[in-house]
Each structure stands twice: as structure tokens, then as C-alpha cells.
Amino acid sequence: MAEHSKRFPVQHIIGFVLSIVLTLLAAWAALGSDLPVKWIITGIMTLAVIQAGIQLFMFMHMTERESGGGHVPWNMMFHGFVLAAIIVAGSLFTMSFGFTHDHEDGGNHQQEEKHEEQSGH
Amino acid sequence: MKLDEFFVTGEPLIYAGMVSIVLVSSAVIFLLTYFKRWGWLWREWLTTVDHKKIGIMYILSALAMLFRGGMDALMMRVQLAFPDMNFLNAQHYDEIFTTHGTVMIIFMAMPFLIGLMNIIVPLQIGARDFAFPFVNALSFWSFFFGAMLFNISFVIGGSPDAGWTSYTPLAGAAMSPGPGQNFYLMGLQLSGIGTLATGINLMVTILKMRAPGMKMFQMPIFTWSTLVTCFIIVFAFPILTVALALMTIDRIFGAQFFTLTGEGLPMMWANLFWMWGHPEVYIVILPAFGIFSEVIATFARKRLFGYNAMVWSMILIAGLSFLVWVHHFFTMGAGAFVNSVFSVSTMLIAVPTGVKIFNWLATLYKSKIEFTTPMMWALAFIPSFVIGGVTGVMLGMAAADYQFHNSYFLIAHFHYVLIAGTVFACFAGLEYWYPKMFGHKLNERFGKLSFWLFVIGFHVTFFPQYFVGLDGMPRRVFTIIPEWMPLNVISTVGAFGMGLGFAVFCYNIYYSYRNSKREETGDSWNGRTLEWATPTPVPFYNFATVPHVDKYDAFLAMKEKGETTYDEDKLEPIHMPSYTGKPIIMMAILAFASFALVFEWITLAVIGLIGTLIMMVIRSFDYDEGYHVEVEEIKRIERKARRL
Numbered sequence: 045m046a047e048h049s050k051r052f053p054v055q056h057i058i059g060f061v062l063s064i065v066l067t068l069l070a071a072w073a074a075l076g077s078d079l080p081v082k083w084i085i086t087g088i089m090t091l092a093v094i095q096a097g098i099q100l101f102m103f104m105h106m107t108e109r110e111s112g113g114g115h116v117p118w119n120m121m122f123h124g125f126v127l128a129a130i131i132v133a134g135s136l137f138t139m140s141f142g143f144t145h146d147h148e149d150g151g152n153h154q155q156e157e158k159h160e161e162q163s164g165h
Numbered sequence: 166m167k168l169d170e171f172f173v174t175g176e177p178l179i180y181a182g183m184v185s186i187v188l189v190s191s192a193v194i195f196l197l198t199y200f201k202r203w204g205w206l207w208r209e210w211l212t213t214v215d216h217k218k219i220g221i222m223y224i225l226s227a228l229a230m231l232f233r234g235g236m237d238a239l240m241m242r243v244q245l246a247f248p249d250m251n252f253l254n255a256q257h258y259d260e261i262f263t264t265h266g267t268v269m270i271i272f273m274a275m276p277f278l279i280g281l282m283n284i285i286v287p288l289q290i291g292a293r294d295f296a297f298p299f300v301n302a303l304s305f306w307s308f309f310f311g312a313m314l315f316n317i318s319f320v321i322g323g324s325p326d327a328g329w330t331s332y333t334p335l336a337g338a339a340m341s342p343g344p345g346q347n348f349y350l351m352g353l354q355l356s357g358i359g360t361l362a363t364g365i366n367l368m369v370t371i372l373k374m375r376a377p378g379m380k381m382f383q384m385p386i387f388t389w390s391t392l393v394t395c396f397i398i399v400f401a402f403p404i405l406t407v408a409l410a411l412m413t414i415d416r417i418f419g420a421q422f423f424t425l426t427g428e429g430l431p432m433m434w435a436n437l438f439w440m441w442g443h444p445e446v447y448i449v450i451l452p453a454f455g456i457f458s459e460v461i462a463t464f465a466r467k468r469l470f471g472y473n474a475m476v477w478s479m480i481l482i483a484g485l486s487f488l489v490w491v492h493h494f495f496t497m498g499a500g501a502f503v504n505s506v507f508s509v510s511t512m513l514i515a516v517p518t519g520v521k522i523f524n525w526l527a528t529l530y531k532s533k534i535e536f537t538t539p540m541m542w543a544l545a546f547i548p549s550f551v552i553g554g555v556t557g558v559m560l561g562m563a564a565a566d567y568q569f570h571n572s573y574f575l576i577a578h579f580h581y582v583l584i585a586g587t588v589f590a591c592f593a594g595l596e597y598w599y600p601k602m603f604g605h606k607l608n609e610r611f612g613k614l615s616f617w618l619f620v621i622g623f624h625v626t627f628f629p630q631y632f633v634g635l636d637g638m639p640r641r642v643f644t645i646i647p648e649w650m651p652l653n654v655i656s657t658v659g660a661f662g663m664g665l666g667f668a669v670f671c672y673n674i675y676y677s678y679r680n681s682k683r684e685e686t687g688d689s690w691n692g693r694t695l696e697w698a699t700p701t702p703v704p705f706y707n708f709a710t711v712p713h714v715d716k717y718d719a720f721l722a723m724k725e726k727g728e729t730t731y732d733e734d735k736l737e738p739i740h741m742p743s744y745t746g747k748p749i750i751m752m753a754i755l756a757f758a759s760f761a762l763v764f765e766w767i768t769l770a771v772i773g774l775i776g777t778l779i780m781m782v783i784r785s786f787d788y789d790e791g792y793h794v795e796v797e798e799i800k801r802i803e804r805k806a807r808r809l
Contacts, residue, residue, distance in 0.1 A: 116372075120399075123396075123400065124400070127400050127487065130487055130488070131404065131440060134440070134488075134490075134491075135433070135436055135437075135440075137503060137506075138436060138491050138499050138503050138507075139430065139432065139433060139436055139499070141498065141499050141500055141503075
């Protein structure tokens with residue numbers, strides 16, 4: 045900790061400023077710009093990925109020797125992605141029955157179940 | 166808000182609760198003042214970052230929560246003993262089963278196990294403290310204040326009453342107005358911070374701070390179970406955090422994530438809850454497996470059979486635990502295909518679990534078993550847990566589950582796995598490591614008495630519930646029909662047996678403190694792993710010299726070679742972290758903010774959050790780097806501890 049406090053953390057300051065700029069840019073794109081919605085979504089997603097990269101490489105320990113040249117964080121992030129995939133895909137898989145049905149005949153259960161079997165879910 | 170809306174009124178039992186809270190608090194304050202112990206309390210305990218002391222505070226809190234959850238259980242059993250009982254009304258009964266479940270899982274089982282991990286894991290791997298001692302203290306205080314916040318709900322504001330699963334839409338703002346559900350949300354959120362932080366902390370500790378030479382597959386099995394548990398915590402708890410946050414936004418700020426109106430999706434709560442909730446089950450059972458493995462290996466006087474298979478089955482269980490959550494709501498109506506997938510994955514979990522059961526049996530096979538109290542708990546665990554596991558597979562069959570769902574069959578099943586697994590393990594672990602923590606063993610006669618009372622009481626309570634469930638008794642009803650009475654009476658008798666067992670256990674703590682022989686060596690049970698290599702009481706720096714480890718059962722190898730953890734030639738100054746009051750202050754402020762949010766006092770909540778941020782900034786500029794223990798002082802402490 046003592047060594048860190050002596051050096052001026054240039055990289056951290058650059059990263060910090062960049063993060064703020066990117067966040068403001070995203071906020072402007074969403075609130076203030078007249079771009080089409082598709083472009084806004086693509087744009088802020090791209091900004092988010094850049095932002096994540098800045099966080100990981102300028103603040104976190106992705107490149108440090110102590111973390112096996114980033115091996116440990118990559119490993120954890122891989123598991124994180126797998127879990128996120130499980131959550132999203134699993135939720136769609138288990139919860140989508142609510143959307144595939146016609147809500148108007150929701151009172152008729154027999155029909156609903158038959159419908160379900162036919163659609164393979 | 167008027168005062169009579171703030172305090173819960175009209176229930177004699179709750180008035181009694183208020184009186185006892187006031188009396189106990191005044192007694193504690195009086196005793197601390199009378200014996201001039203405030204300074205001692207602050208310096209030695211409230212500001213500590215020592216993992217052993219934090220662990221003891223965890224276990225004490227967990228025992229208090231076990232008492233509270235147990236009282237809830239006894240009240241429920243009294244109400245259910247006879248048809249048309251008037252002991253609790255429907256509302257009060259709902260509140261009690263909700264708090265019973267939440268307290269037992271979140272504020273009893275997890276803290277108890279985390280407390281044991283706190284004390285034992287650094288000792289087992291030859292570390293001097295956690296990787297982040299400050300964060301460890303922070304975790305404890307976040308759990309403690311979360312637990313207090315949740316527990317105070319029954320006298321202030323009213324307890325949550327939507328079950329420990331807190332399903333929407335019932336738990337939403339429309340159907341459960343008032344602070345009750347908010348207590349659930351904020352209490353869990355606050356203590357969840359601590360659990361998540363502990364998961365990261367212990368993971369780093371185990372990965373980075375093992376004794377020189379100790380490979381992953383030479384770690385003691387309890388440490389392995391802790392590591393696997395930490396992975397589950399780190400990946401599962403964020404889901405709960407997000408779900409709780411979404412419901413908080415729903416309830417307090419009027420969003421529509423889980424509501425019936427405004428395109429909300431109430432079942433999404435159940436989905437998210439169990440995505441966390443099922444891994445949570447393994448968070449409380451895997452450390453229990455680890456404890457039993459240690460206890461069985463020690464008292465069978467054999468190397469644990471199939472160590473590698475044990476480790477791999479835990480990893481497999483951890484992986485599968487994220488793929489089975491739907492079996493908690495087969496009856497939701499997701500359809501036959503979805504249910505089949507999760508039915509199969511559920512049954513798959515029985516395979517690695519079965520491997521573990523057979524490995525324990527093989528460890529016991531042809532061994533000379535020493536029937537100490539911890540070993541008795543471990544031996545009682547195996548058959549009891551198998552009953553729970555087999556009925557679990559029955560519940561896992563989706564088609565059959567339509568019959569069992571939400572009946573007492575389910576209640577019996579999960580009490581069989583959680584009590585026979587987790588609670589037995591907590592008792593076994595506490596009694597096994599008790600001499601390491603407090604310098605004397607628990608009395609064996611009282612220990613065995615409490616064991617028999619508790620185990621027999623447990624089976625008498627829950628075995629009949631399988632049958633009353635098959636007779637059609639649903640869970641969460643506050644009166645029974647006459648047909649269910651005989652089995653329910655038996656259950657209630659058994660519950661009081663368990664209560665008696667717990668009372669004897671607590672008396673045993675007092676009795677042993679007064680009468681037990683003090684430990685003279687650190688190796689109370691002729692142990693095999695490194696925690697027994699330290700002297701008792703353990704010096705605050707744990708190891709004067711950290712041994713070089715190149716074998717599984719490291720202490721066994723050390724004993725053969727005649728090595729100890731005190732090698733006077735190799736002594737060096739030891740770097741230790743300083744105690745600090747920041748964790749308790751930071752978490753107290755956050756608890757204040759949470760309390761304000763429970764009552765939806767937004768201004769006060771914002772003030773509390775700003776206070777927490779200020780504390781974080783102060784912490785960021787904290788350059789306290791700890792201190793060094795000089796060689797002379799180590800020599801003095803070790804000579805005294807080892808009676809050299």
C-alpha cells in the first residue's frame with residue numbers, strides 16, 4: 045500500500061476520466077440525441093463494452109503477474125458468463141409459457157394443456 | 166405515523182416479547198456498566214479483525230438465532246397439536262412460519278457454518294488471518310445488523326407474513342402493504358452483503374494463503390468444502406441481491422417487475438428466488454459434509470476414504486446446483502418438457518451425493534470407532550440424511566411432485582436434510598472444534614444426553630410429517646382437521662424433545678466452562694489436520710512458524726516427524742492487521758438507512774446512505790498497515806502456551 049500511495053496513479057486517473065466521459069456520452073445518446081432507437085441501443089451497448097474493458101484493464105488486476113497474467117480473473121469471468129447464460133436462457137426456457145398462450149382462453153385449462161403439448165413445451 | 170402503528174399491539178405474546186427484550190437489554194447494559202466492561206467489549210470484540218473472535222461472534226449470534234427460530238417452531242407445533250387451537254391466530258401464525266424459515270436459513274444455518282469456517286479454515290491451511298481481515302469484520306457486522314433488523318420486526322412494524330420464499334404477488338405492495346415485507350427485503354439485503362463479501366474473502370484466502378507446499382488436493386476436506394461453497398456464494402448471491410432490489414423498487418418506488426398489473430411477471434420472482442435458493446441449499450449443506458468428513462476421519466482413525474472422489478463430487482454438486490431450480494415450482498405449469506429436464510437434472514444430484522455417503526461408510530468400514538459426541542452426530546447424520554435424500558428424489562419426480570407439492574411431505578423432507586445435515590453438522594463441528602476455540606472440551610455426558618434428546622426428538626417430530634403429508638395436510642395452515650391430530654400430537658411432543666436437547670446443549674456450555682478439564686496441548690482429539698498443530702488457546706497470530714506441507718493430513722505427518730509450529734530458529738517478526746472500529750460504525754449507519762427504508766422514510770434513508778458513503782471514503786484514505794509482532798514477544802507467548 046505504501047508504494048501505491050507514493051506514485052501518482054496516472055492510469056487510474058485516465059481510466060476514471062474516460063469512464064465519466066463514456067457514461068455522459070451514453071446518457072446523452074439515450075436522453076438528448078435524436079438518433080433512431082436501434083442506433084441508440086447499439087451505440088450504448090458498444091459504449092458499455094468499451095467501458096467494461098476500461099474498468100477491467102485500467103482498474104482491475106487483469107494484467108498483473110500475481111493473478112497469473114489475468115488467468116484467475118478470466119477464469120472467474122468465464123464462469124460468470126456461463127451463469128449469466130444459464131440465468132437468461134433458463135428464465136426464457138421456464139418462464140416463456142406465459143407468453144406463448146393466448147390469454148383469452150386462459151379460463152379453459154384443458155385446452156391450454158393440449159395446446160402446450162402440441163407446441164412441444 | 167402514530168406510535169401504535171409503529172409498535173405492534175394487541176398480542177399478549179408480543180407484549181411479553183417486548184418486555185423480555187427490554188429486560189435483557191437493560192440487564193446487559195447494567196452488567197457491562199457494573200463490571201466496567203464497556204472498554205473491554207469495544208477493544209476486544211466490537212473492533213476486532215481476528216478471524217477467531219469474529220467466528221465466535223458468528224456462532225454466538227447463530228445460537229441466539231437458533232433459539233429464536235426454535236421458539237417460533239415450538240409455538241407453531243403447539244398451535245398445530247390439536248384441531249381448533251386458539252394459541253395463535255392466522256395472521257400471527259403466518260408471521261411466525263415466515264420468520265422461522267428466514268431466521269433458520271439466513272440467520273442461523275449460514276452464520277453458524279460461516280463462523281466455523283472463520284475459525285477453522287485459516288488454521289487448517291496455515292494462514293494467520295483472512296486475506297482481507299477488515300472485510301471479514303465488515304461481513305460479520307453486516308450479517309449481525311441484518312439479523313437484528315429482521316428480528317426487531319415482530320415488535321416494531323410487524324413481521325413479514327408471506328413465507329420465507331416471499332412469493333409475489335402476495336408479497337407485493339398491493340397485497341402486503343406496510344413495513345412487514347420491507348423488513349424481509351432489507352434484512353436479507355443487508356446480511357447478503359456480508360455473505361457475498363465472506364465468499365470472496367474466504368475464496369481468496371484459500372487460493373492465495375495456504376501454507377508453503379500445500380497443493381489444492383492436499384487441503385483438508387473442510388477447507389475444500391468451504392472453497393466450493395464460496396464459489397456457490399459468489400455466483401448465487403448476486404441473483405438474490407438483484408431479485409431483492411427489484412422487489413424493493415416494486416414495493417417502495419412503485420415499479421411493476423413482479424406485480425399483477427402493468428405487465429409485471431409475478432412468477433419471475435419465484436424463478437429468480439430459486440435460482441439463488443437452490444444453490445443456497447448447497448451453501449448450507451456442503452460445509453456440513455466437510456465437517457462430517459473431518460469428524461468421521463478423526464474418530465475412525467483412518468484417512469478419509471476416496472478423498473479425490475469426495476472433492477470432485479462436491480464440485481459436481483456445486484455445478485448441478487445451478488441447474489435444478491425449477492423443481493421448486495414444478496406445479497407452476499411450465500409444461501411437461503421443462504419439468505422433465507429439471508426432473509432429470511435433480512435426480513442427477515443424487516449421484517455425487519450417493520458417492521459421498523458410500524465414502525463415509527467406507528471410511529468407517531473396519532475402523533475402530535471412537536464414540537465421542539461429535540462422532541455420534543456424524544453417525545446419526547448418515548441414515549437420517551439418507552431418508553431425507555431419498556424422499557428428495559421422490560419429490561424430484563415432476564409427476565409425483567404434483568401430489569407431494571406444498572404438503573407436509575415436503576416439510577418433512579427438507580427438515581430431514583437441513584436438520585440432519587446442517588444442524589447436526591453445526592453441533593458436531595462446534596463440539597469437535599470447541600476445545601480449539603475455548604480451551605476446554607464440552608462435557609461428554611451432557612453432550613450425549615443432548616444428542617439423544619435432540620436426535621430422537623427430531624425423528625419423532627418429522628417422521629410422522631411424511632405421513633400426515635400423504636394424508637393431505639398442506640403446509641402453512643394454522644389449524645388442522647381431526648384426522649390429522651394423532652400424527653401432529655406426536656410431532657409436537659418430538660419438537661419439545663428437540664427443544665429440551667438444545668437446552669441441555671446450552672447448559673452444557675455453562676457446565677463445561679465451570680467444570681471441564683483445561684486443555685494442555687493443542688491436539689485435543691489426536692487430530693490429523695493443521696488446526697490441531699497450534700497450541701490451545703490459539704495465539705492471535707495462529708502460527709509462530711508456518712510449517713511446510715507436502716502431504717494430505719499434514720499434522721499427522723508433522724507428528725511423525727516430530728515437528729511443531731514453533732521453530733525457534735526460524736522465527737521472524739509477524740505482520741498482523743490492526744483492530745478497527747470502522748466496520749461496525751459503517752454497518753451501523755447502513756443498518757440505520759435500511760431501517761428508514763423499511764418504513765419508507767426516504768429522507769432518513771438518503772442521509773444514512775450518504776453517511777455510509779462518507780465512511781467508505783474515510784476507509785479509502787486509511788493507510789493503517791498493521792503492525793509487527795516482535796520475535797521476543799512471540800517467544801514469550803509460545804513458551805507460555807506450550808509450557809516450555
